[in-house]
Amino acid sequence: MEASSAAEQRVNASDAVGGPVLSVADLRVTFPGRAGRTLAAVNGVSFDLRRGESIGIVGESGSGKSMTALSVMRLLPPTAQVDGAISLESEDLLAKSDRQMRRVRGDRVGMVFQDPMTGLNPVRRIGSTLREAIRRHRDCTRREADDRAEEVLRSVGIPSPRERLRAYPHQLSGGLRQRVMIALALVNDPDLLIADEPTTALDSTIQAQILDLLKEQVTRSALIMITHDLGVAAELCDRIAVMYAGRVVEQGATAEVLRSPRHPYTVGLLNAAPDFSRRGRLTPIPGAPPQIGRVPTGCPFRPRCDRADATCEQWPGLEERDERLVACWYPHG
Amino acid sequence: MNDSSPVGTPMDETVPAPASGDQPLLRAERLRVVFRVGQRGLPAVNDVDLTVSPGETVGLVGESGSGKSTLARTLIRAYEPTSGRIVYDGQDITHASEGALKPVRRSMQMVFQDPYASLDARMSVRRIIAEPLLAHRVGSRREIRERVAQLLEDVGLPPDSGDRLPAQFSGGQRQRISIARALALETKLLIADEPVSALDVSIQAQIVNLLQDIQRDRGLAYLVIAHDLALIHEMCDRVAVLYLGEVVEEGPADHVVTNPQHPYTAALLAATPVPNPDHGRERIVLHGEPPSALDPPSGCNFHPRCPIARPHCAEESPPLAELPDGRRAACFYPGELTAVGRVDGRSQEHC
Ligand SMILES: Nc1ncnc2c1ncn2[C@@H]1O[C@H](COP(=O)(O)OP(=O)(O)OP(=O)(O)O)[C@@H](O)[C@H]1O
Ligand SMILES: Nc1ncnc2c1ncn2[C@@H]1O[C@H](COP(=O)(O)OP(=O)(O)OP(=O)(O)O)[C@@H](O)[C@H]1O
Ligand code: SF4
Ligand SMILES: [Mg+2]
Ligand SMILES: [Mg+2]
Numbered sequence: 001m002e003a004s005s006a007a008e009q010r011v012n013a014s015d016a017v018g019g020p021v022l023s024v025a026d027l028r029v030t031f032p033g034r035a036g037r038t039l040a041a042v043n044g045v046s047f048d049l050r051r052g053e054s055i056g057i058v059g060e061s062g063s064g065k066s067m068t069a070l071s072v073m074r075l076l077p078p079t080a081q082v083d084g085a086i087s088l089e090s091e092d093l094l095a096k097s098d099r100q101m102r103r104v105r106g107d108r109v110g111m112v113f114q115d116p117m118t119g120l121n122p123v124r125r126i127g128s129t130l131r132e133a134i135r136r137h138r139d140c141t142r143r144e145a146d147d148r149a150e151e152v153l154r155s156v157g158i159p160s161p162r163e164r165l166r167a168y169p170h171q172l173s174g175g176l177r178q179r180v181m182i183a184l185a186l187v188n189d190p191d192l193l194i195a196d197e198p199t200t201a202l203d204s205t206i207q208a209q210i211l212d213l214l215k216e217q218v219t220r221s222a223l224i225m226i227t228h229d230l231g232v233a234a235e236l237c238d239r240i241a242v243m244y245a246g247r248v249v250e251q252g253a254t255a256e257v258l259r260s261p262r263h264p265y266t267v268g269l270l271n272a273a274p275d276f277s278r279r280g281r282l283t284p285i286p287g288a289p290p291q292i293g294r295v296p297t298g299c300p301f302r303p304r305c306d307r308a309d310a311t312c313e314q315w316p317g318l319e320e321r322d323e324r325l326v327a328c329w330y331p332h333g
Numbered sequence: 334m335n336d337s338s339p340v341g342t343p344m345d346e347t348v349p350a351p352a353s354g355d356q357p358l359l360r361a362e363r364l365r366v367v368f369r370v371g372q373r374g375l376p377a378v379n380d381v382d383l384t385v386s387p388g389e390t391v392g393l394v395g396e397s398g399s400g401k402s403t404l405a406r407t408l409i410r411a412y413e414p415t416s417g418r419i420v421y422d423g424q425d426i427t428h429a430s431e432g433a434l435k436p437v438r439r440s441m442q443m444v445f446q447d448p449y450a451s452l453d454a455r456m457s458v459r460r461i462i463a464e465p466l467l468a469h470r471v472g473s474r475r476e477i478r479e480r481v482a483q484l485l486e487d488v489g490l491p492p493d494s495g496d497r498l499p500a501q502f503s504g505g506q507r508q509r510i511s512i513a514r515a516l517a518l519e520t521k522l523l524i525a526d527e528p529v530s531a532l533d534v535s536i537q538a539q540i541v542n543l544l545q546d547i548q549r550d551r552g553l554a555y556l557v558i559a560h561d562l563a564l565i566h567e568m569c570d571r572v573a574v575l576y577l578g579e580v581v582e583e584g585p586a587d588h589v590v591t592n593p594q595h596p597y598t599a600a601l602l603a604a605t606p607v608p609n610p611d612h613g614r615e616r617i618v619l620h621g622e623p624p625s626a627l628d629p630p631s632g633c634n635f636h637p638r639c640p641i642a643r644p645h646c647a648e649e650s651p652p653l654a655e656l657p658d659g660r661r662a663a664c665f666y667p668g669e670l671t672a673v674g675r676v677d678g679r680s681q682e683h684c
Contacts, residue, residue, distance in 0.1 A: 060533040174397075175622050203396040204560065205619045208604035212618055228534065231606030255610035272538040274567035275607055276591065281545070282567065284538030288503050 019090060020048040021191050021222040022072065027084040029067045029076060029246075031292070038081070039293045041067045043246035044318075045084075047239075049192070054223035056233030056254065058269075059243035060289050065226045066114060068243075069194045072224070073111055074101045089191065107137040110185030112178070112195040114226075119181060120169040126153075126180055127165025130187055137188050152183045156213055175206035182213060193217060196226045211235050230269060234258055242266050245290050245300035252324035262324060262331040265301045299328065356423065357384035358522055358554050359408065359441075364417035366400075366407050375627050377403040379578035380417070382653075385522060390548065390555040392565035392586060394601070395575035396623055401558045404575070405524050408556070409443055410434055422521070439469055442515035446527035448507030452499040458485075458510055459495035465517045484513040488543060505536035512543065516551075524556045529564070541568060562605050566590040574598050577626055577634045580653060584660020594656060594667040597635050615671065633664070641670050 029042035042064040049055055057065045070076045072086055074093060086093045088108060096104065105111075113119050121129060130149035134140065140148075146165065153161035156179045169177055178198060185193055195214060199207040214223060215236060225236055233240045234254055241251040242263065250263035261267045268285040287304040296302055298313040305312070307330040318327040366378040378400045385391045393401045406412050408419060410426055419427045421437055429437070442465075445451040452461055462481045466472060472480060485494055488509040499507055508528060515523055525544070529537040545568070548555060559565050565572050569586040574595065582595040593599040603617040619638045624630055630637050636646040646665060653663040 060535060173622055203623075204562075204604040205396065205600055206622060207606075208618050211606075229606060230608035234608045234610055235606045258608050258610050269534055270608060272535045273608065274541075274561075274563040275609065276563050276566055277609075279567060279587070282538035282541055284542060285535035286539075288505060288536060289533065 020050050021053075021089060022049040022224075023085070023087045023090075024048075024068075024072070025085040027068065027071055027086065028082070029064070029071055030081045030083075031077075031079055032081075033293050037293070040246050040295070041080070041292055042071065045241070045243070045246075045248050046318075047241055047248075047251065049222045049224065051191070051222055052219055053239070054218045054225060054237045056225045056227060056237035056240040057243060058227055058230055058233050058240050060228055062245075062289060062292065063243040064246040065228075065243060066196055069111065069196050069224060069226055072192075072194060073105060073109060074098075075105075103137070106133055106185075106190075107188045108190055109192045109194065110188070110190035112181045112185050112193070112198045114196040114200070119184060120177065122169055124168070125165065126167050126169065126172075130165070130184060133184055133187050148187065149183075152187045153180070156180075156183045156186070157209065158183070175202055175209070178202060178206075178210060179213070182210070182217075186217065190221055192222050192224070194224045194226070197228070198225075199232065200227075200229075207232075230258065230273065242269070245295045246292075247300060247327065248318060248325070249301065249327045250325065251318070256324065260333050262326045262333050263301075263328050264305045264307050264330075264332065267332055268304075357386045358389075358422060359383075359385040359556075360418075360420045361404075361408060362418040362420075364404070364407065364419065365415045366403050366412055367415040368403075370627060373627055376629075377578050377626060378407060378414075379626075381573075381575075381578075381580055383573055383580070383583075385554050385556055387521065387554055388548070388552045389571065390557060390569045392569035392572035393556065393558045393575060394560060394562060394565050394572060396560065396601075398577075398623060398626070399575040400578040400626075401575055402526055403578075405443065405526050405556065405558060409441055409524060410437070435469075439465075439518045440521040442518070442520045442523050444508075444511050444515050444523065444525045444528050446530050448504060448511050448531070449499075451511055452507060454499055456498075457495060458490075458497055458499065458502075461499070461510060462495075462513045462517055465514060469518060471518065480517065481513075484516060487516065487547070488513045489539075503536075504532050505539060508532065508540050509543065512540075512547070516547065520551075520553055522554045522556065524558075526558045527560070528557070530559070530561070537564075544568070562590055562602055563607070574601070577623060577629060579634060579663065580661075581635065581664070582660065582662045583653070584656075584658070588658060588660055593671070594660065594662040595635075595664045596639050596641055596666075596670040598662075599670045600638075600640075617670065635664075641666055 025046045027042055027045040028040060030038040030040050033039040045068055047055055057068060059065050071082050076082060127149055131145040134145045134148050149165055150161045153164055158164055158176060158179050199210050225233065227233055237254050239252065240254045240257055241248045244265050250257060250266045257266065261270055271283040272285055274282060285304050290300060298315050302308045302312045311329045316327050316329045318325050361381055361383040364378055364381045365376060367374040367376050381404060395401055407414050414427060418425065421441065426434060426437055459481050462484055463477050466477050466480060481495060482492065485492060490506060490509050529540050532540060547553065557568055566586055571584065572586040572589050573580045574582040576597050582589055582598045589598060593602055600617045600619050603615055617640060621638050624637060632647040632649055633651050636642040651663045651665045653661045655661050656667055
């Protein structure tokens, strides 16, 4: 079982109980650039997700987290080109027609968007939005849809759910609105829930409530949690994939990655964040993440890395060792 | 515009502050700021006492709407307080006129969360940084040019940055530009409202270190607003925790953050996710959300969400009382709810 190759991009694949709910293999998302160039927003991302499992996609602004999520939903901007394979319960999502995808979205896959107002129509009552989401996928009466809408609002901890059905989005606080978004994503019992920074705009005590809610949901489906906060991933996710400039640079069991990070970027992120255990100077990562189209060849982290040398001008490949995937010529540990 | 201006009867001009050797640089006493919302008054800042000594870093932490920005803007007198008193550098500025505030504005500066919004997109970086010097007519053109070059170097920007526009810089660099502008005059107090919340983690640390270096070199005092307790712990000597416009706990940052005595501070700490799988922090999940300041609860402001509230807490409001270690907490049962239970062997379940 020692054979480690970039092709075998799975962690814990041997523990599989049944097939994965979602399988993403060598995903690439590119945009057309100037003079016929292509700009890669996502560059070779692979992961599997089983029922009851949660994966955190962690990385800084522009690293390709949202583009990864939107690929699964097939909601990328029109100019984006997507390559690789995405399958939901062994069905090829990239081969589906738009019409077939509309049946997948909101039914088998639910998504909570980064911007809490996306997905909620400001001039429609909450109840009407929920009812439509139910009846698009289920054959049921208005009364049955209302009952289901009330039930799902209650399940996400919204007080007086029956009355809230009549509320407009702007009449709710940020925390309640995000709960409604989660309710909307869950209303048809999806197999997969994708949450893109669902708590970034919220206060920490409200964030804690939402994380609790998502934790409960994981037991029933599978979760992709997108966040720039390693702490949030630590609370919620079994595994994490750390992204940098469109690539996964480290992937593995969350606790292991946080205890013994191997990629210099993961090490850098953990050192840069204040964490209560020490006071005194923080250790920043020098420089800034590259903009799309200015990503260095080879290892994209090379200009900011204290271990880099000429070898790093070649892409090191995402290699597996001890159930951890790391893309670095000189990993820690 | 009228609907959101602070209301209330200005108090009498009070006696000038006594000049003593170790007096604080900034002192707010029983500060109240009430916004008019329709027919009603919204007390955004309610009886707040706060001091900042020369060279000291004080943190303000609390949830959205707790009054942090309003307090900061009132201290720089962008708002006029409804009641209470602000003494800056020995001078009562509570109701000082714009003319009287001019010298104050030379040494009290503010940096904001969103470097995009706070920098004029059409101005060159040189012009942006020179702005306060021009406004206060400090120095000749050549002196101003040299001063700007020095400031660019101090905040770690390349020397040729002066000719460029803000849009050509990343978020972290833009924050460096606003810090340079805030340092252009003889700044003694820098008020930073969420200075790094819009930045990526790896860049946040660069800006925090820059602020710390500047403080070490120039002996500035900082008032730092943040919602991130870990950041406050990292940067501040003292911290005040705000809830619904009131200070609920105040004291040395290290004590308050690592060993909170007010249940709200404990809940904030417990709710801060840390990327450490072995931290063994207590889980305290608060129910509900902060009530509106328009319609504050009876008794203790925190009682509707407080896991240890007793009937008494709904009737009487607890004073901000001094505890044996010198900090202050506004709770009848300080220290009863801790966020570090497992660390000292205790265990609690508050959900
Ligand atoms: N329509 C578009 N055309 C060209 N490039 C785009 C487009 N949309 C996004 N990008 C680029 O794709 C890259 C990845 O973007 P993405 O939104 O996935 O980042 P992210 O990791 O979600 O960041 P954030 O934390 O800021 O949300 C970025 O460099 C972005 O500029
Ligand atoms: N100009 C205004 N007119 C009326 N109400 C206001 C005004 N500015 C702030 N408020 C109200 O005062 C209270 C305190 O707001 P403030 O912006 O000071 O909070 P904050 O602690 O800075 O919050 P955040 O973390 O969201 O920045 C809130 O209830 C807010 O709605
Ligand atoms: S491959 Fe080289 S540059 Fe990239 S992270 Fe590893 S040591 Fe650093
Ligand atoms: Mg995103
Ligand atoms: Mg504010």
